[in-house]
Amino acid sequence: MPSSPMRYPRKWEWPNQQKIAMTINLAMEAFRFKSQYTQEGRPGREDLFSLSYARYGAKSGIYRILDLLDETGLKGSMSINGKAAELYPDQIRAVVEAGHEPVGHGWENDMLTDDADPDAEINEIRRVTKAITDAGGVRPIGWTSPGSAGSSNTLSFLAQEGYLWNGDEADDDLPYVKTTAKGPMVLLPxxxxxxxxxxxxxxxxxxxxxxxxxxxxxFDELYSEGERGHPKWIEIVLHAHMAGRPTLIPTIRRCIAYARQHQDVWFARKRDLAEWAMKREPR
Structure with a gap:
């Protein structure tokens, strides 16, 4: 185990002096033209096979993931497209009733935010928020844009609409708080x-x-950093239509079991991290 101090300038701690935080990021997505997996791309036209691949998440995959999380006792945060909430309210309700956090994720996952149309963006945020709340009975306070491709207005709009955190950045190992024109926003990179x-x-x-x-x-590298006084954060990302297939479940089970072998690991939802960050670094 390295004994020399780390040259890491930012001071951070987790609750109860935990050495590392671990989150499970889930996704329930719906698409207009095609999902992330396709056999044959035809831009601007519906790819029926690709769309059927995505539907697997609602028909089978989400239940397998929920079973795994029940088995391991973990709670996750699920990024939900508004269209998916509208199409699959029973599945969204099952996610929320199991104690997982609903997260806004745009309306359709293959349609990105247009910087040039701020009215359309704020209306979409409101539409997605309502669809998820109607389906699951819990209002989301976190948002990750499809493809993490938010606009220059996204953070301000989210703060205006009562959101606590956003996951569109990739510039740090830890949460941080950013001031927007409409109030503070926790960034969960x-x-x-x-x-x-x-x-x-x-x-x-x-x-x-x-x-x-x-x-x-x-995990080993970050846990070592935590042991040296600089705790960090690790996350597993599971899309219902991908990781919900039987091929990947044993691997994810193995990852979770490995983390559980270690002491001082904070298994949290992303809203838990955001609430902690806001307490530590209020604006």
Whole structure:
């Protein structure tokens, strides 16, 4: 175990002096033209196979993931497209009733925010918020834009609409608070690339074992930093239509079991991290 101090300038701590925080980021998505997996791309036209691939999340995948989280006793945060909330209210209600956090995630996952149309963006935030609240009975306070592709107005609009946190950045290992024209917003940067089913398994075309290898190496390094007084945060990302397939579940179970073998790990939802960050760094 390295004994030399870290040259890490930012001072941080988790509740009860935990050495590392771990979150599970879920996703229930719906699309207009195609999902992230396609056999044949035809821009501007519906890809029926690709859309059917996405529907697997609502028909089968979400239940397998919920079973895994019940088995392991963990609570996650689920990014939900407004269209998915409208199409699959029973599934969204099951997620919320199991204690997982609903998170706003745009209306359709393949339609990105247009910086040039702020009225359309604020209306979409309101529409998504209502759809998720109507489906699950709980109002979201976190938001991640499809593709993390928010606009220059997104943070202010979210603060105006009563949101606490946003997950569109990738510029830190830890949460931080940013001042917007409409109030403070907690930024929860994306720390999930090594354990993201889309990036590593589907887009990366790697076997599931690569997710395990990257999770273990990342966890070990961050846990070591926590032991030296600089606690960090690790996240696993599970899309219902990807990780909800049987192929990946054993690997995710292995990752969770490995983390559970360690002491001083804070298993939290993303809203828990955001609420903690706001207490530590109020604006």
């Amino acid at each position: 994306r720390v999930n690339t090594p354990t993201n089913d889309l990036a590593i398994w589907i887009a990366g075309k790697n076997p599931p074992s690569v997710i395990w290898e990257q999770f273990k190496d990342t």
